[in-house]
Amino acid sequence: MRLFGLIVSLLALAAAMMGSITFGVTDIPISTVWDSFVAFNGGNEHLIIRTARLPRALIAAAVGGSLAVAGAVMQVITRNPIASPSTLGVNAGAAFFIVMAAGWLGVSGLQSFTWIALIGAAVSGGIVFLLGSMGRDGMTPVKITLAGASMAAFFHSLTQGLMLSDGKMFDQVLIWLVGSVAGRDMAQLAAVWPYMAAGMVIALLLSRQLNVLSMGDEIAQGLGQKIVYMRMISAAAVILLAGGSVAAAGPIAFVGIIIPHIVRHLVGNDYRWILPYSAVLGALLLVAADLGSRYIAMPKEVPVGVMTAIIGVPFFVYIARKGRKAL
Amino acid sequence: MRNNRRAVQVSFILLAICAAAIVVSTGAGAQFISPLHVVKAILGQVPFLKEIVGHVPRAEEVVILKLRLPRIAAAVLIGAALAVAGAILQGVIRNPLASPDVIGITEGASLGAVLFIFIFTGTVSIHWMPVFAIIGAFVISGLLYVFAWKGGVSPLRLVLIGIGISAAVKSVSYMLIISGPLQLADRSLTFMTGTIYGMSWDKDVLTLLPWVAVLLPIAWLQSRSVDIQALGDEIASSVGARVQLQRLLLIGLSVALAGAAISIGGAIAFIGLIAPHMARKLVGPAFGKVLPVSALLGAILLLLADLVARTAFLPRDVPAGVFTAAIGAPFFLYQLYRNRNR
Numbered sequence: 173m174r175l176f177g178l179i180v181s182l183l184a185l186a187a188a189m190m191g192s193i194t195f196g197v198t199d200i201p202i203s204t205v206w207d208s209f210v211a212f213n214g215g216n217e218h219l220i221i222r223t224a225r226l227p228r229a230l231i232a233a234a235v236g237g238s239l240a241v242a243g244a245v246m247q248v249i250t251r252n253p254i255a256s257p258s259t260l261g262v263n264a265g266a267a268f269f270i271v272m273a274a275g276w277l278g279v280s281g282l283q284s285f286t287w288i289a290l291i292g293a294a295v296s297g298g299i300v301f302l303l304g305s306m307g308r309d310g311m312t313p314v315k316i317t318l319a320g321a322s323m324a325a326f327f328h329s330l331t332q333g334l335m336l337s338d339g340k341m342f343d344q345v346l347i348w349l350v351g352s353v354a355g356r357d358m359a360q361l362a363a364v365w366p367y368m369a370a371g372m373v374i375a376l377l378l379s380r381q382l383n384v385l386s387m388g389d390e391i392a393q394g395l396g397q398k399i400v401y402m403r404m405i406s407a408a409a410v411i412l413l414a415g416g417s418v419a420a421a422g423p424i425a426f427v428g429i430i431i432p433h434i435v436r437h438l439v440g441n442d443y444r445w446i447l448p449y450s451a452v453l454g455a456l457l458l459v460a461a462d463l464g465s466r467y468i469a470m471p472k473e474v475p476v477g478v479m480t481a482i483i484g485v486p487f488f489v490y491i492a493r494k495g496r497k498a499l
Numbered sequence: 500m501r502n503n504r505r506a507v508q509v510s511f512i513l514l515a516i517c518a519a520a521i522v523v524s525t526g527a528g529a530q531f532i533s534p535l536h537v538v539k540a541i542l543g544q545v546p547f548l549k550e551i552v553g554h555v556p557r558a559e560e561v562v563i564l565k566l567r568l569p570r571i572a573a574a575v576l577i578g579a580a581l582a583v584a585g586a587i588l589q590g591v592i593r594n595p596l597a598s599p600d601v602i603g604i605t606e607g608a609s610l611g612a613v614l615f616i617f618i619f620t621g622t623v624s625i626h627w628m629p630v631f632a633i634i635g636a637f638v639i640s641g642l643l644y645v646f647a648w649k650g651g652v653s654p655l656r657l658v659l660i661g662i663g664i665s666a667a668v669k670s671v672s673y674m675l676i677i678s679g680p681l682q683l684a685d686r687s688l689t690f691m692t693g694t695i696y697g698m699s700w701d702k703d704v705l706t707l708l709p710w711v712a713v714l715l716p717i718a719w720l721q722s723r724s725v726d727i728q729a730l731g732d733e734i735a736s737s738v739g740a741r742v743q744l745q746r747l748l749l750i751g752l753s754v755a756l757a758g759a760a761i762s763i764g765g766a767i768a769f770i771g772l773i774a775p776h777m778a779r780k781l782v783g784p785a786f787g788k789v790l791p792v793s794a795l796l797g798a799i800l801l802l803l804a805d806l807v808a809r810t811a812f813l814p815r816d817v818p819a820g821v822f823t824a825a826i827g828a829p830f831f832l833y834q835l836y837r838n839r840n841r
Contacts, residue, residue: 254659258666306836314655318596321662325600326828329768332692333821346684350673425666474674481670488663489646492656
């Protein structure tokens, strides 16, 4: 049953990606899309597909899947249902490091940006994690949530200050800061996918241990798990996934909250299923949101990060209202 | 009683520091003016003192009275208002990490201002922008309150929903900024960072003054209900407090204070978070004492942040909000570390 669901989701994802390639300011018939791969003729439409639409769809899928899996893993290791790369400040940290590197240090080149994003994600994630887990009562949801929100606010202010002090990078960075998958090319995907893939593989390999950890620290320890060690490896996976996503698409909000919650409704609490489902549905959400974002203010585009942020609000309300049980 | 005396002592010391900061900050800048002249120029405004203190060169007097002092008065008012707004919220939410920045009040005000900048620039006078910012703050907080209501508003729900709403509102502001022309984007982003550059007496200071002058005493009169809120819902209602009504009133006060301050100075971060923290360290948790102390601390913090922001990178004038964040975050982390076992 679960396998069937996963296959259906994969088909839906494939359909959404197909839609993302064919629909837009200029609609391109599917036959042309097919031709552009098997019989590339260098024409305008073929060029659009191969240099703009296809990379965009692929990046949206990769980023969506990565963020959703990162969110699911974070929710286990922080024991907090609204943990995600955006709420705990990981995205904001990665974004600040990139803006700082581009503005002050004059760094350029996709590879270096990816590394810088990873470092930023690690630094801010590490700080929030430490802050949230200090003290005798350990990692309470409110503590880590507020620590994350404060760090995110901090990095946001600094990023804005940097942008205001340097008019040159202002408009380039601004669009990127909201989170968008428009105007990316294959090189950008090539620069980040190995990290995302590594993070994804680590997360999937850990899924059995995550099941144990999700039952609570005492039980996990009782069953012989080294929980500190386990949290560190999981955090490394999160950083690879979230940092890679920010480097490719900017800090996109809330995919990491929305998707794991939907998935838990669908498949229950088994992380061996939650993670693959999250990857596929996260990809589906971002590809679909990106497709939708082209139609809201045509011919202009709404950045996909705005779409996910707005979709996310009902989820926050829902999770918060569900009551104490979830927290 | 002993504790009360300590609160009074602390307040007077802070008042003295604040006065000193005002004088030094007025003198510092592209053109340095000696503190003595600053004091003379200020006292000279009182009619019968003018003869006693003597005169200041005309050029310096203009710089002091027309350029520097409005900005400094605005810093004091904004800092105090933000600090008290934060102190109220921390009492209501019962968590020392809450602040207007985190739960969406600030973002709501920013969205209001950004909307104004994009829709009405050139057609409606800029004087109306604060009105939009305050409306934004109230609309978003109202939404937050409604969403968090479930037979009452719990602190936890307020925080969780507030964080979600604030991120969404922020990204809507960004979207507006991106889709508009570049010079408007610059103005919006400056607002969202928070700056008190170019304040004037009648437009800014006198707009904000009534809000602060009315709301701070009201907040102080409410200090008993803040203390009761801090006890937790069960105890509060068992001593006969109308918890939800008080909570609504207090949140409203906090939003009005923060909204008014932000509408003038933009989204200045972290003052509302750290000033009440410091105040509690100095005089303990009773709100009647925390309020005056955190108001003074907020004023001093913003004064100093603005002083650094406008002098450290001369001739460039960096938004003060960058520095409140730069001072605020490390302090905040340190506090979290210190209080890890509470």
